[in-house]
Amino acid sequence: MTLLAFDWAFLLEKLILIAIIVLASLGIALYTTFAERKVAGALQDRPGPNRAGPFGLFQPFADGLKLIMKEEIIPNTSNKGLFILGPALAMAAALMTCAVIPWSSHIEVGGHKIDLQVADINIGVLYIFGVVSLGVYGIMIGGWASNNKFSLMAALRGASQAISYELAMGLSLIAVLMISGSLSLKTIVDGQMAAGGFWNIVYQPLGFIIFFICALAECNRTPFDLPEAENELNMGYHQEYSSMKLGFYLFSEYVNMIMSSAVMASLYFGGYDIPFLDESTLPVNTAAILGVVALLAKIVFFLFLFMWIRWTIPRFRYDQLMHVGWKNLIPLALFNMLLTGAVILWQQG
Amino acid sequence: MQALTNRRKEVGREPMTFMERIYIPSILKGMGITFSHLFKKQPTIQYPEQKREFSPVFRGLHVLNRDEEGRERCTACGLCAVACPAEAITMEAAERVEGEESKYREEKYAAKYEINMLRCIFCGLCEEACPKDAIYLSETFAPANYNRKGFVYGKDDLLIPNPKTDPEAYAKAKGEPRTNN
Numbered sequence: 005m006t007l008l009a010f011d012w013a014f015l016l017e018k019l020i021l022i023a024i025i026v027l028a029s030l031g032i033a034l035y036t037t038f039a040e041r042k043v044a045g046a047l048q049d050r051p052g053p054n055r056a057g058p059f060g061l062f063q064p065f066a067d068g069l070k071l072i073m074k075e076e077i078i079p080n081t082s083n084k085g086l087f088i089l090g091p092a093l094a095m096a097a098a099l100m101t102c103a104v105i106p107w108s109s110h111i112e113v114g115g116h117k118i119d120l121q122v123a124d125i126n127i128g129v130l131y132i133f134g135v136v137s138l139g140v141y142g143i144m145i146g147g148w149a150s151n152n153k154f155s156l157m158a159a160l161r162g163a164s165q166a167i168s169y170e171l172a173m174g175l176s177l178i179a180v181l182m183i184s185g186s187l188s189l190k191t192i193v194d195g196q197m198a199a200g201g202f203w204n205i206v207y208q209p210l211g212f213i214i215f216f217i218c219a220l221a222e223c224n225r226t227p228f229d230l231p232e233a234e235n236e237l238n239m240g241y242h243q244e245y246s247s248m249k250l251g252f253y254l255f256s257e258y259v260n261m262i263m264s265s266a267v268m269a270s271l272y273f274g275g276y277d278i279p280f281l282d283e284s285t286l287p288v289n290t291a292a293i294l295g296v297v298a299l300l301a302k303i304v305f306f307l308f309l310f311m312w313i314r315w316t317i318p319r320f321r322y323d324q325l326m327h328v329g330w331k332n333l334i335p336l337a338l339f340n341m342l343l344t345g346a347v348i349l350w351q352q353g
Numbered sequence: 354m355q356a357l358t359n360r361r362k363e364v365g366r367e368p369m370t371f372m373e374r375i376y377i378p379s380i381l382k383g384m385g386i387t388f389s390h391l392f393k394k395q396p397t398i399q400y401p402e403q404k405r406e407f408s409p410v411f412r413g414l415h416v417l418n419r420d421e422e423g424r425e426r427c428t429a430c431g432l433c434a435v436a437c438p439a440e441a442i443t444m445e446a447a448e449r450v451e452g453e454e455s456k457y458r459e460e461k462y463a464a465k466y467e468i469n470m471l472r473c474i475f476c477g478l479c480e481e482a483c484p485k486d487a488i489y490l491s492e493t494f495a496p497a498n499y500n501r502k503g504f505v506y507g508k509d510d511l512l513i514p515n516p517k518t519d520p521e522a523y524a525k526a527k528g529e530p531r532t533n534n
Contacts, residue, residue, distance in 0.1 A: 049393050312387065312388065316383045
């Protein structure tokens with residue numbers, strides 16, 4: 005009866021890990037909304053929210069409470085099932101990404117080795133791309149089910165934008181995969197940590213810039229926030245949403261930001277690698293915790309970059325968006341891919 | 354054509370150069386500008402706790418003045434109501450009777466004196482028109498209210514506290530002594 009023999013400790017370990025990561029992602033996302041408003045304030049010479057609690061630290065809870073207490077309105081002419089499915093899908097897709105991100109190496113508890121990664125699957129990068137593409141369905145379904153022309157137009161914009169930029173994103177990613185020779189995020193990070201190796205950003209500066217621009221577009225962040233262009237489309241695809249359904253849409257944007265920051269940090273900036281430090285000299289658990297801190301620091305840096313860009317650059321026009329995506333980024337990404345391949349071939353002699 | 358101001362700028366119609374077309378340098382420049390604002394001093398005033406200092410000529414809510422002995426100065430002559438461009442002031446006069454000499458300075462006084470703060474434009478012409486120095490504009494402004502009636506200020510709201518019976522409140526209403534008026 006070996007089929008029934010099941011490693012319950014393994015299940016427990018993974019469940020705890022999932023709970024911690026999901027809760028941590030939500031918590032960070034909660035405070036990212038707060039940080040966004042603070043950064044926006046600071047960049048515009050004003051203090052930002054500072055009334056709720058010390059330095060306004062309870063502001064995200066006040067916002068959340070406000071959203072939950074609001075009346076839930078489902079338009080009569082909407083497709084009710086899909087209307088509810090939209091935000092749920094957006095949120096689920098945003099959170100699912102965190103399953104394959106390696107948060108740190110591994111810790112040892114009572115002789116038990118625990119990887120700080122929910123699932124080290126050998127197609128981790130592909131999984132992320134698949135799930136991120138699912139996130140577009142949240143926008144499309146929500147926009148279509150609202151039965152509102154502005155929502156529908158915003159959803160169409162979101163879908164076409166996501167398709168256009170995913171191509172360039174994937175092409176710039178292929179160059180990274182050629183260097184690391186693996187689709188597993190853990191292997192990619194370990195490859196960058198290896199002694200004498202550099203972070204992928206050193207080999208792939210152009211690829212990173214393309215990937216970063218595409219990540220902005222995938223997260224619907226300024227300058228690519230056409231799906232929720234307030235002044236043209238009245239808030240875009242979530243115009244008919246209210247209460248916590250709206251909250252889920254807004255929140256999933258921040259979770260997406262965190263996840264794309266984590267992916268960028270893992271792919272190009274060595275993930276949980278601490279620069280100029282050989283982690284193998286440290287005790288295992290210390291190294292693991294320092295690794296988490298290093299990854300979080302990199303995530304925070306990228307989040308700040310996202311916000312900084314948002315409060316600097318105005319939105320692209322729709323034709324400019326398509327022009328940049330198809331005529332500039334994709335040829336550049338293809339060129340980057342060819343160049344990387346040529347250099348790798350040349351080095352192998 | 355002659356320019357009206359010297360600030361006119363010629364609009365360039367030539368195609369963008371390569372550096373302009375790749376956007377990135379100008380985006381980085383813009384991000385540099387926003388980043389420098391992180392370290393600028395914020396002009397914010399935390400309103401209910403901190404208040405901005407008003408200019409010495411600030412014109413706020415009206416105050417009906419009393420003389421040193423605490424008698425109302427207003428004689429209900431109506432000059433302020435005539436001067437008022439917004440027609441915000443209404444009043445009713447009454448004659449002083451025996452025994453009211455300590456309340457009213459002259460034989461005639463205002464039995465009713467109302468200013469509609471929603472009509473008032475705080476121009477200060479009433480202050481200038483008054484021959485008796487009975488009305489002047491203070492440094493406070495009208496607080497919010499739930500209904501329109503609340504903005505019609507009567508004598509209770511406008512009269513300055515009596516310096517004889519309530520010197521502390523009087524001093525507070527008068528505000529800090531100023532050097533430049």
